[in-house]
Amino acid sequence: MTSVHLLHAGYANDRVGSSVVLVRDGDARIVVDPGMVAGRGLIMDPLHELGVPPESVTHVFLSHHHPDHTVNIALFPNAEVVDFHARYRDDLWLDHVGDGYRLSPRSELWLTPGHTEEDASLVVEADDGVHVMTHLWWRSDGTPAIDPIASDQAAIEAGRIRVLAAADIVIPGHGGPFRVRSGTIEPLSDARVNPVG
Ligand SMILES: [Zn+2]
Numbered sequence: 572m573t574s575v576h577l578l579h580a581g582y583a584n585d586r587v588g589s590s591v592v593l594v595r596d597g598d599a600r601i602v603v604d605p606g607m608v609a610g611r612g613l614i615m616d617p618l619h620e621l622g623v624p625p626e627s628v629t630h631v632f633l634s635h636h637h638p639d640h641t642v643n644i645a646l647f648p649n650a651e652v653v654d655f656h657a658r659y660r661d662d663l664w665l666d667h668v669g670d671g672y673r674l675s676p677r678s679e680l681w682l683t684p685g686h687t688e689e690d691a692s693l694v695v696e697a698d699d700g701v702h703v704m705t706h707l708w709w710r711s712d713g714t715p716a717i718d719p720i721a722s723d724q725a726a727i728e729a730g731r732i733r734v735l736a737a738a739d740i741v742i743p744g745h746g747g748p749f750r751v752r753s754g755t756i757e758p759l760s761d762a763r764v765n766p767v768g
């Protein structure tokens with residue numbers, strides 16, 4: 572069984588919250604972007620409801636290094652942290668192959684620079700379709716079209732084309748999911764893909 576659960580739909584307005592996701596793939600439990608939230612319960616409570624103790628989380632995947640996506644990494648004491656270029660566990664700094672690196676049998680890291688030079692996306696072949704967790708978009712309506720703090724907008728455009736060709740569902744950095752139909756973005760209500768509660 573491979574499933575993707577939105578734990579917290581992010582936002583970016585006068586306040587900033589990260590989209591936080593759990594991926595279950597065989598024995599792997601991957602938390603994506605445990606960053607800024609109004610309270611840690613907004614990450615831990617939905618995990619509890621899914622029957623996932625924090626000690627059982629095997630990986631934390633980081634879309635990039637900004638604090639709004641990273642400040643709660645330490646909630647998961649046994650997790651291997653994976654970013655665009657390496658794996659980090661206790662005091663070990665370990666290589667991975669980069670683009671195409673598989674964290675688990677059906678989840679794969681893609682290098683998707685542009686927001687920062689250190690951006691990566693997590694592509695999961697879940698039982699209900701291909702889900703991509705990424706900061707190539709911020710919100711469920713696909714905005715902002717031009718990333719106001721991008722280091723390389725052209726690289727973002729290339730990454731978006733690659734993701735839209737593969738994804739059924741995209742969970743952007745600061746919003747609920749959207750569906751991809753014929754290469755275009757179709758926002759979903761959070762309730763439709765959030766099985767929590
Ligand atoms: Zn950022």
Ligand SMILES: [Zn+2]
Pocket residue numbers: 637639640706744745
């Ligand atoms: Zn962000």
